[in-house]
């Protein structure tokens with residue numbers, strides 16, 4: 496059985512239902528990735544590596560991980576911190592923005608829970624995934640320990656996957672983020688950027704310029720997500736464009752990139768070639784953005800993705 500470890504933070508999620516009511520769920524970029532991966536490829540052991548609290552929201556979050564069949568052996572429970580919180584706002588085109596209450600969340604402590612036993616397990620995986628948000632979350636004084644772990648995994652043959660999701664408010668300065676992202680690009684085998692993130696952090700807004708930026712690094716698989724403009728990928732120096740059919744009813748783009756990542760990585764882990772993986776992943780993302788919140792309803796998603804898998808056989 497293939498196995499994957501996802502490093503990051505899951506938060507309590509709030510989304511508006513009416514002027515005076517909010518719906519509560521759970522989300523966070525790597526968790527979202529894990530959910531869509533596991534829902535699509537149930538045979539892949541999908542472990543979340545995170546810390547939560549012992550409060551009732553954290554308990555309900557843990558239960559949700561289990562309901563989604565996410566492995567929780569690397570979900571640690573802090574005795575003094577609680578889960579972070581965020582709220583989604585969407586504009587008339589479904590484009591999302593977030594408000595966070597997460598500066599002191601339990602997930603920031605994650606590296607303090609990672610001892611030799613955890614390192615040994617993670618370095619036997621097929622894949623490790625983290626994002627720019629995962630890096631921002633880890634306490635600054637613990638980041639060296641994180642990089643040591645990632646380098647050990649790489650040496651052991653684990654495929655290292657990075658999505659440079661950039662949230663400016665989580666960093667002291669853009670330069671601090673750039674320094675961490677530079678280490679990530681240097682160590683990653685697979686990079687899954689969105690054009691928007693590159694634009695916000697580096698002022699780079701074209702696919703060609705992203706490819707040129709990544710060229711000096713030793714990245715095996717570069718898959719660039721560009722919203723309704725489709726996907727570009729570079730593998731073994733060969734570049735290809737993959738166009739998509741834009742969705743007309745975009746409700747909430749919160750988890751577009753995450754659902755794409757989860758389905759893409761799951762497909763690759765189960766042996767699909769890049770264009771098959773991109774096709775299924777972009778269909779999943781197109782479905783997810785027609786629903787509110789980061790996590791689309793389980794049964795509808797399952798029915799949709801199983802139909803797509805059958806059509807593609």
Ligand SMILES: Nc1ncnc2c1ncn2[C@@H]1O[C@H](COP(=O)(O)OP(=O)(O)OP(=O)(O)O)[C@@H](O)[C@H]1O
Pocket residue numbers: 660688689690691692720721722723725726739740741742743745748749750751752753755776777778780781784
């Ligand atoms: N309007 C749309 N119609 C159909 N599919 C879309 C649309 N917008 C996004 N997608 C799908 O979602 C994928 C990911 O979206 P996007 O390019 O915005 O990624 P991202 O920048 O990584 O996202 P995120 O902001 O979630 O991190 C796209 O590659 C595409 O397959």
Ligand SMILES: O=C(O)C(=O)C[C@H](O)[C@H](O)CO
Pocket residue numbers: 522523524525527581593628662749750752753789
């Ligand atoms: O912004 C974050 O940190 C989140 O993880 C919240 C959202 O679920 C995520 O950004 C979607 O990609």
